[in-house]
Amino acid sequence: MTANVQPAPASAYDLSPSGQAEQTATFALLVDNEPGVLHRVVGLFAARGYNIESLTVAETDRNAHTSRITVVTRGTRHVLDQIEAQLNKVVNVRRVHDVTRDPNGVERELALVKVRGSGVDRVEALRIAEIFRAKPVDTTLESFVFEISGAPSKIDKFLDLMRPLGLVELSRTGVLSIERGVEGM
Amino acid sequence: MTAHQTIESKAPAAAETSRAMTGAEIVVRGLVDQGVEVLFGYPGGAVLPIYDALFHEPRLQHILVRHEQGATHAAEGYARSSGKPGVVLVTSGPGATNAITGIMDALMDSIPMVVITGQVPTHLIGTDAFQEADTVGMTRSCTKHNYLVKDVRDLPQIIHEAFKIATTGRPGPVLIDIPKDVQFAKGEYYGPHEVQSTHAYAPRIKGDAARIAEAVKLISSARRPIFYTGGGVINAGPKASASLREFQALTGAPVTSTLMGLGAFPAADPAWLGMLGMHGTFEANNAMHDCDVMICVGARFDDRVTGRLDAFSPGSKKIHIDIDASSINKNVRVDLPIVGDAASVLEDLIAAWKTANLQPNKAALSDWWAQIDQWRARQCLNYRASDTVIKPQYAIQRLYELTKDKDVYITTEVGQHQMWAAQFFRFEEPNRWMTSGGLGTMGYGLPAALGVQLAHPDSLVVDIAGEASIQMCIQELSTAIQFDLPVKIFILNNEWMGMVRQWQQLLHGERYSHSYSDSLPDFVKLAEAYGAHGIRCDDPAELDGKILEMINCDKPVIFDCRVEKNENCLPMIPSGKAHNEMIMGEVEDIGNVIGEDGAGLV
Numbered sequence: 001m002t003a004n005v006q007p008a009p010a011s012a013y014d015l016s017p018s019g020q021a022e023q024t025a026t027f028a029l030l031v032d033n034e035p036g037v038l039h040r041v042v043g044l045f046a047a048r049g050y051n052i053e054s055l056t057v058a059e060t061d062r063n064a065h066t067s068r069i070t071v072v073t074r075g076t077r078h079v080l081d082q083i084e085a086q087l088n089k090v091v092n093v094r095r096v097h098d099v100t101r102d103p104n105g106v107e108r109e110l111a112l113v114k115v116r117g118s119g120v121d122r123v124e125a126l127r128i129a130e131i132f133r134a135k136p137v138d139t140t141l142e143s144f145v146f147e148i149s150g151a152p153s154k155i156d157k158f159l160d161l162m163r164p165l166g167l168v169e170l171s172r173t174g175v176l177s178i179e180r181g182v183e184g185m
Numbered sequence: 186m187t188a189h190q191t192i193e194s195k196a197p198a199a200a201e202t203s204r205a206m207t208g209a210e211i212v213v214r215g216l217v218d219q220g221v222e223v224l225f226g227y228p229g230g231a232v233l234p235i236y237d238a239l240f241h242e243p244r245l246q247h248i249l250v251r252h253e254q255g256a257t258h259a260a261e262g263y264a265r266s267s268g269k270p271g272v273v274l275v276t277s278g279p280g281a282t283n284a285i286t287g288i289m290d291a292l293m294d295s296i297p298m299v300v301i302t303g304q305v306p307t308h309l310i311g312t313d314a315f316q317e318a319d320t321v322g323m324t325r326s327c328t329k330h331n332y333l334v335k336d337v338r339d340l341p342q343i344i345h346e347a348f349k350i351a352t353t354g355r356p357g358p359v360l361i362d363i364p365k366d367v368q369f370a371k372g373e374y375y376g377p378h379e380v381q382s383t384h385a386y387a388p389r390i391k392g393d394a395a396r397i398a399e400a401v402k403l404i405s406s407a408r409r410p411i412f413y414t415g416g417g418v419i420n421a422g423p424k425a426s427a428s429l430r431e432f433q434a435l436t437g438a439p440v441t442s443t444l445m446g447l448g449a450f451p452a453a454d455p456a457w458l459g460m461l462g463m464h465g466t467f468e469a470n471n472a473m474h475d476c477d478v479m480i481c482v483g484a485r486f487d488d489r490v491t492g493r494l495d496a497f498s499p500g501s502k503k504i505h506i507d508i509d510a511s512s513i514n515k516n517v518r519v520d521l522p523i524v525g526d527a528a529s530v531l532e533d534l535i536a537a538w539k540t541a542n543l544q545p546n547k548a549a550l551s552d553w554w555a556q557i558d559q560w561r562a563r564q565c566l567n568y569r570a571s572d573t574v575i576k577p578q579y580a581i582q583r584l585y586e587l588t589k590d591k592d593v594y595i596t597t598e599v600g601q602h603q604m605w606a607a608q609f610f611r612f613e614e615p616n617r618w619m620t621s622g623g624l625g626t627m628g629y630g631l632p633a634a635l636g637v638q639l640a641h642p643d644s645l646v647v648d649i650a651g652e653a654s655i656q657m658c659i660q661e662l663s664t665a666i667q668f669d670l671p672v673k674i675f676i677l678n679n680e681w682m683g684m685v686r687q688w689q690q691l692l693h694g695e696r697y698s699h700s701y702s703d704s705l706p707d708f709v710k711l712a713e714a715y716g717a718h719g720i721r722c723d724d725p726a727e728l729d730g731k732i733l734e735m736i737n738c739d740k741p742v743i744f745d746c747r748v749e750k751n752e753n754c755l756p757m758i759p760s761g762k763a764h765n766e767m768i769m770g771e772v773e774d775i776g777n778v779i780g781e782d783g784a785g786l787v
């Protein structure tokens with residue numbers, strides 16, 4: 001055996017995942033509106049083992065040839081920094097903005113929620129919907145479809161309340177984001 | 186707005202100088218205007234229009250390989266030895282899929298490369314047409330960027346942009362997939378300066394001045410500094426290597442480098458510690474472990490370099506200079522990141538050092554060097570010499586001694602021979618050493634050697650090979666004959682996939698599962714069958730004479746060097762161990778050195 005095997009001190013520079021808390025982050029990306037760009041972004045997440053919790057994408061400026069992608073992900077601070085750096089490397093990505101870390105970041109989501117029930121539950125569902133400013137967009141004698149928008153946490157809360165009242169189906173857009181103030185991204 | 190509309194609106198003045206031509210002609214003209222002299226390719230149905238245009242273009246030399254993987258590695262060898270981008274032209278479907286290994290290799294090792302693939306005509310895309318493959322889909326994760334050209338009007342811009350993206354920032358492969366109808370279609374050609382990129386792509390070259398000032402202060406106050414340099418220094422061009430040497434002279438710090446960085450700092454310099462990492466030297470790894478200021482230039486803290494991460498250089502302040510911001514804080518947290526080009530940042534570091542009139546801590550440095558000399562005294566590369574069998578290390582040493590005064594370039598395959606080459610061949614200049622580092626691709630060496638030979642027709646080019654690896658792209662020997670490329674294939678024939686055998690010995694209870702190189706060809710006859718020269722040697726006493734015979738032969742040569750079969754490549758940091766836990770050459774019971782946990786790692 002080798003003479004110089006000594007127990008090595010653990011390094012303060014260790015980046016291994018243990019010990020770091022995971023957090024959620026929302027990244028807003030301004031990308032070239034070209035075929036394959038979404039695949040590039042999603043592929044990057046898949047190839048490097050990052051999570052995607054939600055994803056929205058649409059063309060935002062036809063003349064400037066840009067789309068906006070909003071992606072919600074989870075990871076340790078170190079992983080989130082890596083995600084940001086990796087996204088910045090994609091040739092088609094023009095800007096990456098970490099909305100979660102920006103005090104001026106606004107995040108909104110829209111959900112369509114189908115609730116089935118009758119009697120007291122039905123009344124209760126409608127009452128809670130009013131409190132949450134959810135709008136009924138369809139109704140039958142035994143169901144509602146509500147449209148609700150707001151911060152993702154608000155929608156989560158609404159769903160928690162609807163579940164015991166007969167939540168049947170749910171469709172969420174995923175998070176959209178923008179910065180408060182006069183400046184554009 | 187689509188990209189071609191942008192060109193029309195932004196480059197109307199160029200209309201006089203441009204002219205209408207077919208897509209295929211645009212490709213060829215674009216390559217010429219980009220300064221391309223050589224391309225490596227293989228024809229097929231989906232690129233025939235481009236081949237037709239090549240027929241009329243004497244300024245481009247087309248090297249017909251024997252397998253598309255060969256084309257990509259040849260382009261890598263050409264690029265790495267010349268600093269110019271390597272260019273590849275292959276057909277759709279199997280042509281593209283065969284090229285993928287070399288494209289990935291170029292991505293991992295940051296080699297500038299432009300790959301042009303043919304595609305089935307636009308109207309057939311998505312119909313499972315003959316030789317259709319989703320080339321852009323498949324190569325998205327192994328290119329720096331790629332394009333599917335849907336309109337001939339986009340083609341000039343895409344070609345010029347591809348070269349820019351491949352060669353700037355952190356270099357890498359860029360692929361352009363061109364459907365056959367686009368190759369036939371007529372469009373306007375625009376030159377490199379007439380098109381405007383629509384992307385926001387703009388790599389950062391200049392390092393942050395405040396950080397550079399902080400870095401030189403940190404370095405001058407260091408008691409145990411070390412330079413840890415990588416392939417980025419080579420990629421940044423000869424000026425970066427020159428600046429590294431100058432900055433080292435100012436600071437007096439020792440220098441180690443990754444596999445990819447060999448040659449950036451001269452091996453003959455007393456400050457050179459040898460390569461670091463898994464098969465690096467005892468002195469380099471211990472100095473990395475014990476240093477107090479680490480200056481990482483163009484390297485990326487790869488797992489082959491760091492060993493056990495939580496024990497990697499625990500007491501040091503780390504400065505990391507890299508053009509790729511995503512390489513910083515990826516594996517190892519650094520204290521002072523500087524994003525920028527190695528050449529530019531090193532130059533600025535020198536200027537900042539001089540402006541601030543800094544001096545190294547001479548007394549501390551002399552203690553540091555005394556410590557390093559103790560590590561050096563271990564003579565970690567020593568091996569048991571023999572006068573009956575050729576030791577592989579000895580073979581490399583003799584190859585080095587007999588070629589060092591020549592203008593020599595070395596490529597390698599992958600395995601023990603590669604590591605012995607890195608340990609025992611000594612490089613004084615950058616761009617002289619071509620090896621597959623990140624991907625570790627067996628089969629790289631021979632085609633890479635062809636690319637090197639094309640870039641340096643009068644130089645001696647040697648592929649240091651293993652008997653298993655060489656069989657992965659041996660067909661390129663035919664290319665060597667056709668194009669008069671007298672590369673020398675120096676096979677360290679140990680009749681084993683030696684590196685696999687070594688790991689099985691170390692980690693898998695000496696169960697040598699499928700790692701024996703059975704049914705080997707007679708390499709001498711194989712050379713002759715191709716029209717090359719074959720040499721065999723199994724006697725240490727005859728080695729020098731036969732190496733000279735190889736060097737002096739003006740044809741390609743296969744040298745079947747029969748070496749000790751069971752030699753292990755040492756020293757070695759086993760996977761999962763720290764830099765100061767190396768296995769040294771004199772170990773007797775090597776099978777028991779690595780624990781169970783190490784076996785799970787790669």
Ligand SMILES: Cc1ncc(C[n+]2csc(CCOP(=O)(O)OP(=O)(O)O)c2C)c(N)n1
Pocket residue numbers: 598599600601602603625626627628650651652653654655677679681682683684685702
């Ligand atoms: C394409 C590819 N397949 C498999 C491997 C795994 N591998 C690494 S080294 C090696 C053995 C190489 O044998 P040889 O070329 O004889 O070199 P030696 O180690 O004996 O010097 C293998 C199979 C690889 N690196 N590349």
Ligand SMILES: [Mg+2]
Pocket residue numbers: 600651652653677678679680681682683702
């Ligand atoms: Mg072998």
